[in-house]
Amino acid sequence: MTPVTIDKIKGVFFGQAIGDALGLGTEFMTKKTVRQHYPNGLSEYSAIIQDAHRKRWNIGDWTDDTDQFLCIVDSIIQSGNVDEIAFAKELYRWFKDAPMGIGQTVYRVLSIPQFTLYPHRAAEMIWRFSKKQIASNGAIMRTSILGTYDFWNYASVERNTTKIARVTHWDSRCAGSCVVVSLLIAHLLKENDGLDIQQLISFADTYDDRIKPYIELAYEKDIALLQLDEPTSIGYTLKALSAGLWSYFNATNFEEGILEIIHEGGDADTNACIAGSILGAKFGYHSIPKKYIDGLLYREILEEKLDAYLSILNERFSTQ
Template identity: 25%
Template sequence: MSIAKSTRSRTLGALLGVHAGDSLGATLEFLPWARIQKLHPNGLREIVGGGHFAWPAGSATDDTDLTRAVLLAYRDRKAHLKQKSGEQETFDVTKAAADHSVKWLTGDWPGRKRGSRPIDIGGATNTGLSNYRRTKNPQTCGAGAGSAGNGSLMRCIPTALFTASPEQRIQESMAISAFTHNDVRCTVSCAAYNEMVASLVAGNSVSAAIETGKRVAEDLDCDAVSEAISHGQTLSIRTLAEEGPGDELPDRTSGYVLQSLTVAIAALTDPRGFEEILVDVVGIGGDTDTNGAIAGGLLGARDGVEGIPKRWLSELQFRDEFVDIATGLLSK
């Protein structure tokens, strides 16, 4: 059965939007806004690599690598269900995502020496995956309340794209977050974000998608996430890039999950094209690769893969693999 072009385009846009935002932002990671202004007065407009970790141009950082880990879990689930046709689903997609994430942690990964550690890994991610290696229980290994970084929000988008029902998407979004980031601000951010992505992929308006995200946060009794979404609606990405984050985004958008969610919502409400918005997102400074990835996923779901500059797509390490896996998952 053929795949509707709009669904395919928006699905690929979401996945590759994460990768493009990650790879663009990797060059500027940890730099403050004022330094970026001096280096790139017109914004960083090309995927060139480098940065704090000397990334090759187009390389996945931990953001895209861990998105890949979750994507591979959904690929594995479809393969399992195809083999077990007619049987009740028994595949644990959360455990599969954790298993693939451990492969990333231990160097069983494209472009890495087996046994090598990632050159960039967040504290909660390291804690959660290290705990999981010991316990093999994805429900009990998270870093705990108080660890509210953006390290699960950056990887969560495959659930939005390849899980059919809202109820199952919310459950899987929260569970896949929780094996590293089980603070409620993280788990609910992932659930709300993925429902917004799913709404956009379905062809709904930006305003309708945002209302869906707020409703999920409210239903899950997390006012902090709903407020972060509302805050994003009041901000201008263009102004933040021109004038700096200031008091609107204290601590230089350094990795707090709700700040990254707020930036992503501000990006989503910007009517300009994918490139102009992402250039400004990473121009704000701070955790630029992750903010770029999270915003890029929403924008890709909004604009479709055609909205991402072709010169950016051509640089992306996992472009072909992501297209192949996503196309297989969308086919009947």
């Protein structure tokens, strides 16, 4: 792999974690509340207000989104492959430690007996219980990593992404939104070039025609159109997708993209970790301001896992 590709993969890891850690600062706020709490804007981990929700995390810590991203990484490091059972086991190990910030869908699916043996069945069962309504953002918040694994083989990227998304989220809008992000990242790595709106829509349409309007919305310059803080749709997978794609289409650099997203409120940590991983793949690790990298509380853990992951990926790349 070239140094440019490695820089972009590093950008995905750090972009994910930084978006998550900074986005916690405005998570579940309306755009108006964000302005009240941060009259001069939020651009430092240390400026995150310490209310009842946020003070559960230390400054510079990431939340469940990146925890689960790293469960995928750990499962790859251990099994050498993308495997839904290996991932389900890692996820369950994390779940047993009573993690903070866990989403409802993940909680319900992992509470089904024998989840680690039959994760897809458990996810489908919970989805059917919801009358096929649940399409939350708990899968898209973790799957960006799968745009980097075997990024040179788009069919493999798509297959890996759907099987890991479906470990907890069965809806076609969830799988489709995860695949759109993964394929975008894979193209940014392989071709050093992204995808245009029509290409993104054509990938999305093979999963669910409800995804397309959210891609079109993301293409608009005005971020307010995304209504990321609209209370009834916070946590919807297509909202998170539109936030990530908005930053891809409209941000001129990493920092600008992340900051624009978090100042919209809503599920800001999730929205910003997706934006961060895409922007990391687009602009590279070297474009990320140092203060965001250095300020990550568990930066060393992230770097260790990244190194172990890169050696597996390098090996696969050289023998493809």
